[in-house]
Amino acid sequence: MISKKRTWLDIIIIAIALVISALLIGLKFLPSEGDLTLSVISEGGESEYSLSENREIELMSNGISLIIRIENSSAYILSSECPNGICMKQGRAKRAGDTVVCAPAGVALIIKSGGVSHGDAVAG
Amino acid sequence: MAMRLQVKENKVRILVRCALLLCIAMVLSYLENILVLRFALLPFMKIGLANIIVTLAFFELSTSEAFAVSSMRVIIMGVLFGSMISFFYSAMGAFFAFGGLFLSKWLGKRVSYIGTSVICACLHNLGQAVVAALFFGLRVASFCLPYLLIFGAVFGTFTGILLNFISQKYKKVISK
Numbered sequence: 526m527i528s529k530k531r532t533w534l535d536i537i538i539i540a541i542a543l544v545i546s547a548l549l550i551g552l553k554f555l556p557s558e559g560d561l562t563l564s565v566i567s568e569g570g571e572s573e574y575s576l577s578e579n580r581e582i583e584l585m586s587n588g589i590s591l592i593i594r595i596e597n598s599s600a601y602i603l604s605s606e607c608p609n610g611i612c613m614k615q616g617r618a619k620r621a622g623d624t625v626v627c628a629p630a631g632v633a634l635i636i637k638s639g640g641v642s643h644g645d646a647v648a649g
Numbered sequence: 650m651a652m653r654l655q656v657k658e659n660k661v662r663i664l665v666r667c668a669l670l671l672c673i674a675m676v677l678s679y680l681e682n683i684l685v686l687r688f689a690l691l692p693f694m695k696i697g698l699a700n701i702i703v704t705l706a707f708f709e710l711s712t713s714e715a716f717a718v719s720s721m722r723v724i725i726m727g728v729l730f731g732s733m734i735s736f737f738y739s740a741m742g743a744f745f746a747f748g749g750l751f752l753s754k755w756l757g758k759r760v761s762y763i764g765t766s767v768i769c770a771c772l773h774n775l776g777q778a779v780v781a782a783l784f785f786g787l788r789v790a791s792f793c794l795p796y797l798l799i800f801g802a803v804f805g806t807f808t809g810i811l812l813n814f815i816s817q818k819y820k821k822v823i824s825k
Contacts, residue, residue, distance in 0.1 A: 527708060527753055528761040529813065535764035542771050542802035549795035566785060624792035626785060628734055633785040635792075 552622075561621060563600045565593065566633040576600065576619075576636070589630035600634050602627060666710070667717050674702040674722045682730055696804045697770050700746060701812055704765060705819055707750045715750070719743050734784065738777045745776030762816060763809030770805030771798055 563574045567586035574582065574595060581603065582593040591612075594603040599619035602612045605627055612627035621638040677698040684696065699722060707715035723743050727736035749769035753760055760768075774797035782790035 526757070527765060528758045529816065530761055531763055531813070532759060532761050534756065534759045535761055535767070535809070538760070538764045538767050539802050539806060542767060542798050542805075546795040546798035546802070549791070549798070566789075622788070622792060624789050626781070626789055626793070628738075628784075629732055631734070631784065633789045635786075635788050 560638070561598065561619075562637050563593075563595060563618075564635045564637050566635065568631055573637075574600075584632070586627075586630045586632050589627070589632075591627060591630055591632055593634060600636070601625060602632075602634070605630065663714065667714055667721075670702050670706055670714070670718045671721050671725075674699045674718055675725060677702065678722060678726050679730070682726075697766070697773065697808050700766070700769060700773070701808050701815065703743075703746070704750065704762065704769065704812055705816060708754075708762075708765075709816065709819060716747065719747060734780075737780050737784075741776040741780045742773040743776075745779075746770070746773040748772060761809070762812035763806055766809030766812060767802055767805035770801035770808070774798060774801045 561576045563576055565572045565574065565582065565584070567584055569584070569586065574580070576595055576598045578595065579597070580595050582595070584591055584593070589606050591605045591607075592603040594601060599617040601617045602615070602625055605612050607627055607629040609629070612625060612630075612632075615625045617623075618625050618634055618636045621636050623636045625634040626632070681695045681698055703715050703719045703722075706718050720743070723736070723739045727739060731739065746769040749772040750765070752772075753765035753768055756764070775794070778790040778794045778797060781793055
């Protein structure tokens with residue numbers, strides 16, 4: 526049986542969870558080297574786009590239609606036909622490691638550093 | 650004969666108690682679904698209200714009853730309101746959170762419902778991050794995990810405080 530009153534270990538557990546998450550978030554903000562690229566993972570596989578060029582990408586994944594916009598070196602989901610639309614509220618991904626996910630469509634936008642690998646690049 | 654009737658009555662009592670807890674857990678899950686649609690910043694981010702019922706059942710009743718309530722809730726909510734992917738998120742989260750309950754049981758009196766809730770919430774979110782890693786890759790999971798851990802700590806503390814309060818009254822009502 527556990528204690529009915531708050532204990533020191535409770536506070537230590539909360540502190541451990543917060544410290545681990547702060548460290549993981551801190552790692553994301555370390556400066557990245559090289560050009561940033563957008564990697565789009567969907568039902569059809571992974572595609573990469575340069576963040577330096579403004580454009581809109583239309584794609585269909587898991588029967589859900591999405592429009593992704595690259596604008597001012599950042600990427601976000603402009604519109605999605607997914608049932609809850611949480612992906613559109615996630616804001617812009619602009620730093621290396623930033624991610625926007627549309628779970629119902631199985632789509633993830635991930636910012637990578639190091640430039641587009643031309644073998645996987647998709648035009649249009 | 651009287652003993653057989655007694656055993657049968659006990660089984661019916663357990664069945665009814667599980668059904669009652671399942672109903673409460675499902676109502677709380679439904680409320681969470683409404684909240685997640687309106688306010689969530691990350692996919693499948695929830696407060697964890699339904700876990701209050703599972704945690705109470707685990708510590709105040711029995712492991713098997715808690716497991717029955719947890720697994721049936723995940724299955725029924727998945728069939729009624731979820732998609733295939735949300736079912737996997739819930740199932741893995743519930744599985745990891747159940748592991749957290751055993752960890753808390755092992756810690757015993759050193760931890761209260763607050764610590765238990767935080768452990769379960771963080772492990773629940775870790776389970777969801779594992780599913781995210783399987784579906785979207787490690788990079789997506791590593792992005793979501795720190796935020797999920799923060800939410801786990803905050804909402805876990807909130808549900809833990811609720812649990813500390815409810816557990817005082819709960820046994821009197823349910824165990825009768």
